[in-house]
Amino acid sequence: MSSTPEPALAIDHVTKRFGSFTAVDSLSFSVQPGCIFGFLGPNGSGKTTTMRMIMSIFYPDEGSILVLGHPRAEEIKDRLGYLPEEKGLYKKMKVGEIVTYFGTLKGMDTHTAKERASQLLRDYGLGDWIDKKCETLSKGMGQKVQLLGTIVHEPDLVLLDEPFSGLDPINMEVMRDTILSMAKNGKTVIFSTHVMAQAEEICDRIFLIYKGKKLLDGTLAEVKSGGPRAIQVDYEGDVGYLRNDPTIDRMNDSGQSAEIYLKDGEDAQDLLQKLVGKVKVRRFDLREPSLHEVYVRAVGGDVDPFTASSVELR
Amino acid sequence: MAKKTYLIARREFIENIRTKAFWIGILMFPVIWVVALTVPALFKKAKSVRNYAVLDQSKDGWFMRAFEQRTRIPDLGRLFDRWQKADHAGRAELPQALSEARWQRVMSSDSDRRRQALDQIRVLYEMLDTAGVEFNPERLDGFRDQIPIPIADEQFAAAKAVVQDLNDFKAWWQERAESKDKEVRQSVADLVGDAGLGKYQRVEASDEEWLKADLASGDLFAYFVVPSDPVGKAPEPDKPRPVKTPDPGKGDGKGEVGRDDGGKEVEAPDPNGFKYVTKKENLADRDLKDWFTRHGNRIVRKRRIESIHLDSGRASWISQGISFSEKRLGEGGKEEEVERADQVLQYAPIVFVYMLWICVFTMANILLTNTIEEKSNKVIEVLLSSVSPLQLMRGKILGLAAMGLTMVACWAVFAWLGIKLVPMFIDGSASVIAEFGIDKILTNPRYLVSFLIYFLGGYLLYASMLVGIGAVCNSLKEAQNLMQPVVLILIIPLLAMFPIVQDPNGTLAKVLTYVPVFTPFVMMNRAAGPPTMLEYLISTILMIATIWFAMWLAAKIFRIGILMTGKRPKIREIIGWMRAPVGSIPVRAADGETS
Numbered sequence: 001m002s003s004t005p006e007p008a009l010a011i012d013h014v015t016k017r018f019g020s021f022t023a024v025d026s027l028s029f030s031v032q033p034g035c036i037f038g039f040l041g042p043n044g045s046g047k048t049t050t051m052r053m054i055m056s057i058f059y060p061d062e063g064s065i066l067v068l069g070h071p072r073a074e075e076i077k078d079r080l081g082y083l084p085e086e087k088g089l090y091k092k093m094k095v096g097e098i099v100t101y102f103g104t105l106k107g108m109d110t111h112t113a114k115e116r117a118s119q120l121l122r123d124y125g126l127g128d129w130i131d132k133k134c135e136t137l138s139k140g141m142g143q144k145v146q147l148l149g150t151i152v153h154e155p156d157l158v159l160l161d162e163p164f165s166g167l168d169p170i171n172m173e174v175m176r177d178t179i180l181s182m183a184k185n186g187k188t189v190i191f192s193t194h195v196m197a198q199a200e201e202i203c204d205r206i207f208l209i210y211k212g213k214k215l216l217d218g219t220l221a222e223v224k225s226g227g228p229r230a231i232q233v234d235y236e237g238d239v240g241y242l243r244n245d246p247t248i249d250r251m252n253d254s255g256q257s258a259e260i261y262l263k264d265g266e267d268a269q270d271l272l273q274k275l276v277g278k279v280k281v282r283r284f285d286l287r288e289p290s291l292h293e294v295y296v297r298a299v300g301g302d303v304d305p306f307t308a309s310s311v312e313l314r
Numbered sequence: 315m316a317k318k319t320y321l322i323a324r325r326e327f328i329e330n331i332r333t334k335a336f337w338i339g340i341l342m343f344p345v346i347w348v349v350a351l352t353v354p355a356l357f358k359k360a361k362s363v364r365n366y367a368v369l370d371q372s373k374d375g376w377f378m379r380a381f382e383q384r385t386r387i388p389d390l391g392r393l394f395d396r397w398q399k400a401d402h403a404g405r406a407e408l409p410q411a412l413s414e415a416r417w418q419r420v421m422s423s424d425s426d427r428r429r430q431a432l433d434q435i436r437v438l439y440e441m442l443d444t445a446g447v448e449f450n451p452e453r454l455d456g457f458r459d460q461i462p463i464p465i466a467d468e469q470f471a472a473a474k475a476v477v478q479d480l481n482d483f484k485a486w487w488q489e490r491a492e493s494k495d496k497e498v499r500q501s502v503a504d505l506v507g508d509a510g511l512g513k514y515q516r517v518e519a520s521d522e523e524w525l526k527a528d529l530a531s532g533d534l535f536a537y538f539v540v541p542s543d544p545v546g547k548a549p550e551p552d553k554p555r556p557v558k559t560p561d562p563g564k565g566d567g568k569g570e571v572g573r574d575d576g577g578k579e580v581e582a583p584d585p586n587g588f589k590y591v592t593k594k595e596n597l598a599d600r601d602l603k604d605w606f607t608r609h610g611n612r613i614v615r616k617r618r619i620e621s622i623h624l625d626s627g628r629a630s631w632i633s634q635g636i637s638f639s640e641k642r643l644g645e646g647g648k649e650e651e652v653e654r655a656d657q658v659l660q661y662a663p664i665v666f667v668y669m670l671w672i673c674v675f676t677m678a679n680i681l682l683t684n685t686i687e688e689k690s691n692k693v694i695e696v697l698l699s700s701v702s703p704l705q706l707m708r709g710k711i712l713g714l715a716a717m718g719l720t721m722v723a724c725w726a727v728f729a730w731l732g733i734k735l736v737p738m739f740i741d742g743s744a745s746v747i748a749e750f751g752i753d754k755i756l757t758n759p760r761y762l763v764s765f766l767i768y769f770l771g772g773y774l775l776y777a778s779m780l781v782g783i784g785a786v787c788n789s790l791k792e793a794q795n796l797m798q799p800v801v802l803i804l805i806i807p808l809l810a811m812f813p814i815v816q817d818p819n820g821t822l823a824k825v826l827t828y829v830p831v832f833t834p835f836v837m838m839n840r841a842a843g844p845p846t847m848l849e850y851l852i853s854t855i856l857m858i859a860t861i862w863f864a865m866w867l868a869a870k871i872f873r874i875g876i877l878m879t880g881k882r883p884k885i886r887e888i889i890g891w892m893r894a895p896v897g898s899i900p901v902r903a904a905d906g907e908t909s
Contacts, residue, residue, distance in 0.1 A: 052695075052877075055698075055699045057695065057698045057699065057877065058877075074702065075372075077699065077700055077701075078700075080699065081698070081699075082699035083696075084692065084695035084696060084699070086692040086695065087692060088691040088692030088693045088694075088696070089691070089693060089695055090329070090691065091328065091691070092329060092332070092333075101321070101325055101702070102696065104321050105318060105321055105322075105697070105700040105701060106700055107317075146696070149696065150696075236486075
């Protein structure tokens with residue numbers, strides 16, 4: 001793997017157009033080695049196109065992409081792993097064979113690939129399925145097999161497009177652990193997701209893309225620091241009466257806890273007073289906004305503190 | 315880079331040879347051949363015996379007596395022949411010897427010469443029979459001078475040897491052939507394999523009304539009415555008979571009556587009084603009528619000849635047709651015997667073209683199906699993260715080419731085994747193989763090398779078309795629309811197959827040779843010609859250039875189309891892709907982004 005201090009991935013003013021539609025618009029960012037990079041954005045914002053360009057499945061119309069220090073990923077495809085959003089396997093191939101096959105396509109020799117494939121399958125609880133055909137797998141198992149196919153060759157840079165979609169909690173855990181352990185081993189992981197909680201949990205760095213343009217880029221702390229501070233309230237009762245309170249800017253109420261953003265100049269103590277007596281307050285603390293809030297604010301466009309231009313929600 | 319192409323090809327190969335389709339394809343070949351060789355015979359056998367009746371109005375029924383005798387003559391002639399052949403196997407058990415001889419006959423080669431000898435024996439028999447002579451070989455010598463056609467000494471000796479056993483044989487024969495038992499007659503007919511006895515069974519005829527009832531009920535296939543005077547009156551020598559204009563619909567001047575389902579008879583005017591009545595649905599099968607006509611004609615002709623007092627020797631001489639001895643011009647202007655193998659060799663390319671066509675079409679089709687499947691499976695994106703679209707396309711095409719070659723190789727092994735093993739199990743089949751020169755055809759390097767090269771050429775050409783089609787389609791249904799022009803192109807070499815094999819160096823063949831999409835089939839088709847070296851050279855260069863170009867185009871379409879989902883692109887868009895430089899991907903806005 002790359003031991004140079006240079007970034008694992010450097011994207012410089014990359015633009016990709018499909019006819020008159022600009023999918024990616026002068027995008028720039030870089031990812032340091034060993035980083036878990038959360039690539040966020042609504043549907044159709046250009047995530048998949050960017051990933052395909054990184055994998056040199058597509059080529060950018062303008063700009064340059066340096067993957068592990070190389071201008072074209074073609075030359076180092078063997079050091080990359082890519083799990084596309086739409087997952088598919090050869091139905092008639094056996095589970096062990098297909099993981100081995102993906103490994104050999106990444107330049108592993110058949111013997112090593114085979115050993116590593118069965119090792120991984122056993123580690124991930126699929127040992128009994130090695131000799132079964134892919135068509136017998138459930139959706140979640142298929143996705144796991146495909147993840148193993150993506151990482152069987154121990155890539156230095158892994159791109160995972162929506163790796164968590166369609167997974168049950170246990171398998172989500174497995175996926176999360178996989179991502180974390182790869183990063184621990186110095187590999188770089190870029191993944192996209194719609195579930196902010198996951199991104200918040202594991203990402204070192206967040207990148208938010210919307211309509212092909214950069215909205216946010218930074219470490220989790222950096223991204224959050226730019227926004228207003230949130231009041232986290234855990235409570236018993238109903239805080240619905242606060243919904244039209246003039247001092248409150250936004251409230252994300254989830255029934256037993258709520259994230260409340262006050263308007264500029266308002267005091268948190270006033271809010272506490274309004275709560276006391278109406279509901280049973282179990283926790284009241286002032287903290288950074290959740291990634292969800294950052295995302296919604298950035299993309300939602302009604303309040304847009306991070307970009308000069310206002311954007312419309314799709 | 316080449317390694318990844320190999321990996322793709324290997325997977326494609328391994329996965330495909332595991333499919334049932336592949337094994338069916340391999341077994342198809344021997345099965346088709348076995349079916350093609352046995353089924354017609356089975357059909358012939360399965361054809362039920364046709365019952366027919368004859369209302370013979372001739373005086374004392376002489377016509378049908380002559381007819382019965384006459385129809386037995388070919389059978390006897392064949393039996394003679396087999397008798398003769400069966401000599402070495404011992405004649406103690408005749409049916410057994412005959413059944414063996416039957417193989418010999420079916421398999422034997424010098425058919426022309428044998429047919430001549432048979433004709434002579436037939437003449438001999440007729441003469442003896444008419445004369446009421448006992449079959450005594452010693453006395454045969456005395457008759458030799460009376461035979462109007464020359465017979466070579468050894469042939470005469472052979473005929474004598476046959477006649478030697480004729481007395482016993484005649485008794486054996488008559489007992490069976492004239493038996494009332496249908497099964498006994500059938501057993502003789504089986505031995506003879508003759509139309510006269512095996513296929514047609516004459517039943518007693520009583521009254522025409524009864525016959526009509528039998529006909530309607532299906533007990534009877536047809537019945538004939540022979541007029542009271544089948545021969546008619548000879549015209550006066552100096553007054554030639556007025557020339558009749560032949561009526562093609564009526565054939566042979568005999569009346570033919572069709573019955574509609576209501577049983578009503580539509581009667582045609584009938585100059586001689588001969589009548590053939592059958593049901594409407596039986597009209598298509600003319601074998602019985604033709605057979606009856608053939609023999610009836612001879613009887614009438616013979617009687618007419620006799621009625622003007624021409625002796626039977628001269629009559630035979632008049633009846634004798636001409637026959638050509640076929641020669642071919644060999645090296646240095648020498649005339650050479652035409653062997654059956656020569657003719658077979660000329661027609662052999664048809665088999666090869668047909669197999670080539672099946673191979674190319676099957677393989678290209680599998681490629682199309684696989685490409686679409688991979689695309690709808692979404693495996694394609696994973697693959698493209700490891701290999702380039704070009705490697706993927708090449709790998710797929712090569713993998714299936716390997717599969718096609720494996721199939722062809724298996725067929726070749728089957729054919730070889732067929733040649734080597736069949737003679738061990740079926741007596742006499744070795745002579746068939748030799749007669750038809752099957753081993754020569756299968757080991758002819760021109761055919762084999764042509765087949766391999768043109769399989770690869772044809773496959774690569776059509777594979778590039780279909781892989782392009784597969785890349786732009788999301789489902790087989792969509793692909794079928796785009797396949798239509800390709801199928802239309804592919805039909806042309808099939809249509810041209812027979813014209814070209816008959817005239818392998820004709821204009822049609824020469825023109826189609828230079829149309830690259832037809833080159834593989836047409837050149838294979840012309841292999842018996844054979845084409846000149848220059849033609850081979852130019853057409854091959856053209857073909858390779860076209861393959862190269864088609865592959866290049868296919869790669870461009872594949873590269874873009876393979877990642878597309880949604881609506882199938884229009885032809886104009888695809889042409890746009892062909893022009894697009896590498897790296898740029900002109901995709902419609904609507905389908906460009908899938909995330």
